Amino acid sequence: MNPRQRAFLCAVVTAQQGAPAEGWLVFSLDPAPEPGGGAGEGTEVIVLDGLRDAGWSTRGALSTLRALLERGLVDIRQGVVRLPDGTLAGRVGTRALELGIAVARTGC
Numbered sequence: 001m002n003p004r005q006r007a008f009l010c011a012v013v014t015a016q017q018g019a020p021a022e023g024w025l026v027f028s029l030d031p032a033p034e035p036g037g038g039a040g041e042g043t044e045v046i047v048l049d050g051l052r053d054a055g056w057s058t059r060g061a062l063s064t065l066r067a068l069l070e071r072g073l074v075d076i077r078q079g080v081v082r083l084p085d086g087t088l089a090g091r092v093g094t095r096a097l098e099l100g101i102a103v104a105r106t107g108c
Contacts, residue, residue, distance in 0.1 A: 001071070001103070004056065008064045009073055010108035011050035013096045025094050047094065065094060073100030 001009070015025050025047050048058050068074045077093045096104065 005064055005067055006104075006107055007051060007054055007056050008047075008061070009068055009096065009100055010104050011047050011054070012068075012074055012094055013101055013104040013108065014050055015047050016096050016101075062092065065092065068100065073097060073103060 012025060048061060051058065051061070065074065065076060069076050074094050074096050079091050079093065080088050081091050083089050
C-alpha cells in the first residue's frame with residue numbers, strides 16, 4: 001500500500017471511531033447535506049476533511065478508495081442525496097473493515 005492509500009485508510013478509520021458500529025461515513029468532494037437530507041443510515045462525516053488537514057490532495061480520491069476496496073480494507077456504497085438548494089449530489093459511503101482497521105493500527 002502506498003503512502004496516499006495509507007493516509008486515506010487512516011482518515012476513514014479515524015472518522016469511523018466516532019460513528020455507530022454499523023455507521024457509514026460520507027466520502028464526498030461535495031458540501032455536506034443539511035441534517036435530514038443525508039446519505040441514509042449512519043453518521044455523516046466528510047472523510048476528506050481529515051485528508052486535506054494532513055496535506056493530501058483530493059484529486060483521485062475515489063480511485064484511491066477503490067484500491068482500498070480491492071484490497072479488502074474498506075467497503076463502499078454509492079448513492080445520491082438532495083442538497084438544500086434542490087440539486088442532487090453523488091455520495092459514496094465507506095467504512096473500514098476489520099482488516100482495514102488492523103492495518104491502520106500499524107501505521108496511523
